[in-house]
Amino acid sequence: MIPKVKSKNEKGKNGGRCRSVSAFGETSPAGGFKSACHDEAKRRRVPVSVISVICGCFCFAGVSFAADINTPAGMSAYLKNKQLPALKAVDLWESQFGTGLKLTTAHYEIYTTFLEPLTLSEVPGFVESAYRGYQNQLPRPIETSTPFTVYLFANRQQWEAFTIDFTGPQAPMYLKIRAGAYYLNGACVAYNIGLERTFSSLGHEGWHQFNSRLFKYRLPSWLDEGIAMQFEVAEYDGGFFTFKSDRNGYRLGPLKKTLLNNKVIPLSTLIKLNPGEVVTEGDDAVGAFYSEAYALVRFLREDDYGKRFPQYQKLLFDGLNGQWPLSERDVRIAADRNIPITVGWNSAVGKMLFEHYIIGPESTMKKTESDQEVVPFDKIEKQYLVFCRKIVYYVQLR
Numbered sequence: 395m396i397p398k399v400k401s402k403n404e405k406g407k408n409g410g411r412c413r414s415v416s417a418f419g420e421t422s423p424a425g426g427f428k429s430a431c432h433d434e435a436k437r438r439r440v441p442v443s444v445i446s447v448i449c450g451c452f453c454f455a456g457v458s459f460a461a462d463i464n465t466p467a468g469m470s471a472y473l474k475n476k477q478l479p480a481l482k483a484v485d486l487w488e489s490q491f492g493t494g495l496k497l498t499t500a501h502y503e504i505y506t507t508f509l510e511p512l513t514l515s516e517v518p519g520f521v522e523s524a525y526r527g528y529q530n531q532l533p534r535p536i537e538t539s540t541p542f543t544v545y546l547f548a549n550r551q552q553w554e555a556f557t558i559d560f561t562g563p564q565a566p567m568y569l570k571i572r573a574g575a576y577y578l579n580g581a582c583v584a585y586n587i588g589l590e591r592t593f594s595s596l597g598h599e600g601w602h603q604f605n606s607r608l609f610k611y612r613l614p615s616w617l618d619e620g621i622a623m624q625f626e627v628a629e630y631d632g633g634f635f636t637f638k639s640d641r642n643g644y645r646l647g648p649l650k651k652t653l654l655n656n657k658v659i660p661l662s663t664l665i666k667l668n669p670g671e672v673v674t675e676g677d678d679a680v681g682a683f684y685s686e687a688y689a690l691v692r693f694l695r696e697d698d699y700g701k702r703f704p705q706y707q708k709l710l711f712d713g714l715n716g717q718w719p720l721s722e723r724d725v726r727i728a729a730d731r732n733i734p735i736t737v738g739w740n741s742a743v744g745k746m747l748f749e750h751y752i753i754g755p756e757s758t759m760k761k762t763e764s765d766q767e768v769v770p771f772d773k774i775e776k777q778y779l780v781f782c783r784k785i786v787y788y789v790q791l792r
């Protein structure tokens with residue numbers, strides 16, 4: 395089924411240049427569960443205005459650039475000539491696949507062998523816009539001094555060769571990613587899978603990169619993946635991008651399908667799950683996990699005029715500063731990325747954080763005989779499901 399998202403301003407003032415992605419990859423270190431972003435190559439593209447994207451900047455590439463632009467030096471000159479607001483510097487990069495480019499922005503260094511003018515014209519503005527969006531999750535911005543590293547390869551062949559070197563013994567796991575990108579050891583590693591999907595994978599993985607470096611505590615899956623999916627669709631806006639989470643058809647489509655098929659993962663289960671636990675159950679289960687996590691973060695930010703937004707920000711801010719009320723054992727795993735994350739940690743911490751920050755202390759006082767926090771969960775789950783139905787109202791499956 396191809397999800398179509400109707401929006402009042404679907405095209406937007408600049409032609410509705412949305413970026414969507416279907417695949418993201420990341421897996422946990424050996425010994426931990428597979429937390430990653432599964433290849434979702436079977437997902438379908440959101441029907442947005444692709445034509446407007448294609449003609450975005452080639453009109454600027456005159457005859458004088460036509461010959462030079464096929465060389466790294468020519469592409470470098472082309473990009474410099476455009477005076478892109480987010481682009482600070484362009485340098486040649488000698489990669490194992492030949493000469494590429496290194497694009498430097500205020501917060502990123504992008505090493506690329508994909509010398510395609512439209513992508514390279516827009517990727518500096520995209521990563522800087524994403525950085526701004528990541529910062530906006532927090533009550534106040536945090537300073538970063540070391541640039542984030544992104545590798546963007548021209549094709550799968552180069553990506554695989556780099557990945558084998560870069561991931562070492564974990565390579566077989568990463569090579570299972572059928573289309574997309576991953577984050578590991580401080581770097582996002584992507585390859586060209588089409589303009590929209592490539593940018594979307596960078597937006598998604600960029601969040602994992604951002605919080606892995608800057609947050610004192612690692613995030614449980616529902617929160618980490620839920621936020622990452624807020625950065626999968628964006629609209630071009632004068633050299634930068636505006637993220638359009640409400641138009642993320644790749645998540646809204648599976649969410650609608652999940653609701654229609656009555657396959658909703660209960661909220662009390664969702665907050666304890668990691669993707670590795672559902673991957674064996676098939677694509678629909680994976681789609682349900684991701685789409686519900688996406689919806690849950692939106693619910694916390696948007697529902698009822700954003701009444702839970704302060705709690706959501708407090709949750710993140712305390713994770714940033716290492717102030718979650720965790721046990722001594724859970725603190726160690728939370729704070730030390732060298733310790734493999736475990737299913738048990740993700741389950742316990744994911745549940746505890748939701749109860750502590752979102753539901754509130756009273757949740758622990760109202761238990762049934764089966765020791766389930768039925769009263770508050772029932773209440774918030776009903777509100778969550780109403781929100782889910784509301785956001786998929788305009789989605790058409792076909």
Ligand SMILES: [Zn+2]
Pocket residue numbers: 418420430431598599602618619622
């Ligand atoms: Zn992810």
